[in-house]
Amino acid sequence: MKSVYQLFCPLLRLAAPGQLAAAATASLTAAICALGLMGAAAWLITSAALQPPLAELALGITIVRTCGIGRAVFRYADRWFSHQLAFHSHTQLQLKLYDQAAATLPLRTGMASQGLWLHQLTSSCQTLREFYLRALLPPIASLLLSLLTSFVLFGTIGTVSLLLPLLWLSHLLLPCLLETPHGAAGGQAKAAYRSALLDAASGQAELLVAGSLPAVQSRLAALARQLRQEQQQGQHQTLYSDLLLQVLDALVLILLLASLTSAALSGTQTFIELTVWLFLLLALQSEFQPLAAAARAFQESQQAAAPLFSVPVAATCPPPASAASSPLATAPLLAVSHLTFGYHEQMPILHDISFTVTAGAHTAILGDSGSGKTTLGCLLTACWPVPAGTIRLQGQDSTSLSPAQQREYFSAPLQGCDLPAGSIRSLFLRLIPGISDEAIWHSLQVAQLAAVIGKLPAGLDSPLTSSAGNLSGGERNRLLTALAIARPAPILLLDEPTAGLDEKTASALLTAVLDELDEKQRTLLIITHDPLAAARVQQVVRL
Known part of the structure; x- marks a missing residue:
């Protein structure tokens, strides 16, 4: 089996570097503006409660407006650049797919196997289009934000601030450890049910004449129950991992707030700063929410990339000669x-x-x-x-x-x-x-x-x-x-x-x-x- 690096390195090479950098920058800037908006709003509210002169609040009002507008602008830019990246890469994947199919077909294993292989390639291509949108950009932006926040907090609360990168890592690892990949969950059962259903539909008249339709319907019902059970098992795993992540979010927030409160009580920071940090941490945790979906998308992309970047052994063509030898006039045709x-x-x-x-x-x-x-x-x-x-x-x-x-x-x-x-x-x-x-x-x-x-x-x-x-x-x-x-x-x-x-x-x-x-x-x-x-x-x- 190919390593993760071998599978995803071709995907990254397909992406236009400029589009990838622009999408990542827009995503990160939009997230920074969202945190700035929350922090500035918290500072403005708590400072206004002390009834200072309006001029002292002007800077906070300006930051709130700037961050609000910036968040909207860069969210739009993030969507535009990321979709440009996804569709560009999807086009390159399709071209690679066509070249691979042209060089490989027909498969010696027959038309049924050939159709299955082509269906697998095209569906894999569709799945990998979402790799750049869901599995690549959100983790990059949230990781940079968690490292930046942890670095700023380190001087105030010390090593407790390292909980933020660990929480980021937990959001990615727990779905991978606790859940069966969505592409695999029910995959074999779905294929078996679909095959049996098509067979029954195409041969319904013959089954009626032979009196075998009830037996086939019973088998279809059993396959449907198996498929439903596997799908429900996958849903339960998702709910369990999401619940566990919510508990971890709450525990990390409590520990960070306890450390920040201790710092405020000791005079290291003000209570206004404590309030600002509370809102910033809440905003940062909201940036962590797409990470579980990103981990699932990463697993689905890993499954999809395997058939796309590998050719059936039976279909490998001999390499062309660097220099063909001259035909012999006396040799048989x-x-x-x-x-x-x-x-x-x-x-x-x-x-x-x-x-x-x-x-x-x-x-x-x-x-x-x-x-x-x-x-x-x-x-x-x-x-x-x-x-x-x-x-x-x-x-x-x-x-x-x-x-x-x-x-x-x-x-x-x-x-x-x-x-x-x-x-x-x-x-x-x-x-x-x-x-x-x-x-x-x-x-x-x-x-x-x-x-x-x-x-x-x-x-x-x-x-x-x-x-x-x-x-x-x-x-x-x-x-x-x-x-x-x-x-x-x-x-x-x-x-x-x-x-x-x-x-x-x-x-x-x-x-x-x-x-x-x-x-x-x-x-x-x-x-x-x-x-x-x-x-x-x-x-x-x-x-």
Whole structure:
């Protein structure tokens, strides 16, 4: 587990130094004005009781007005600077989140884990926005005030004045020691209840038919009770620590007043000064009140920072090479050696896979569903790092290439990939900027889709919904094939291109693709479980 320093140091580096200094200064000055207002008001009231000439009270009246106006102005400045700081840092956190997600996704542990991880990151980002407002600035201002007050009082009451910094420390430590962090309290119970509730809602019809709905409702009720109990336990802990802090506040105030009263009785200070100190101490203790909330916010921020500043091990990408070695002219186009991979370490999907593909030697990856064919495609295109074994492209080890460099060797629409909404032309332009309409129609013709698109009223400008949802499954597969054909790359990697096609169309598609690749001197790597498709190529790798 990372230390507190390792977790929060990146957060502090994200903050603009000028904004942080301005917010801290405004917060401290506002607190000083609040104490000055209370002290000046106490002096004015007690002095006025002695009925002095009005001129003697003029200074006190001026200080009261100045401190009152100053408190309002600097409170506003504190809010403005602190919110500027929080939103600036939140923006930087979001940019870091986007960069981290772009470099990490997809996770090998699957879509559910991926969604959970993204939800954790975004919610953590929202929590850390409050770090600067609640967990950082209030403790700094109140600490400086307590040290300053203790220093001034030390000459009058000695070491008793050190109770103020100790009280400040108690307001921060007691919530951490006595309370379960709010993010953890009920966290697992909340997740279990939410998951069970979503499952029950999505499968309600099936549960009714099977007669299992009462059992599911009973389980939901039990999870709700557990969640409520954990939340109530957290509330009781908060009430207990708040009560204990109030008792400590009262005891410290009594001890300080007793020492100050003794000093007044001995003539070290006047009773007017005693009254002023009473009001100042009350005002200082009011500055301590947000500290318990700051301690809780600090714990929540610590939990939120952990996932944000750590990347799942399974998603780590290989580092780009400082200098890639020159390709060997005699090396095979693709060489896979002793490749082993699993989404879970104890359950490898691919085990000790080895094969080579020379330029022009069209190859089929043949296997049953679940044998790891698409996973192999993801490894070849650098979606995930290779944990064991090697992948060489024209003699270069994939670990010496950046993911972008490795993907330059492939044109590949893998199974399950999404397509953005837009026109057919915009999809091609997004993948290959500047592609001509003639090249688009040629790719569609090879993919056996030109006739279908040609019948649409808008042709290439025909709109497609997200992921081409308004096309049939076979048409969508052929569109993915056309997009891959249009992108020039040495290896065309097709994942089940004949899925959803009748035998005649599938045969025509494979014939056209092979003729196109032979003409352009490119190589086909086809992932399939269809023996008829595998029979059309020069070599077959069985998984």
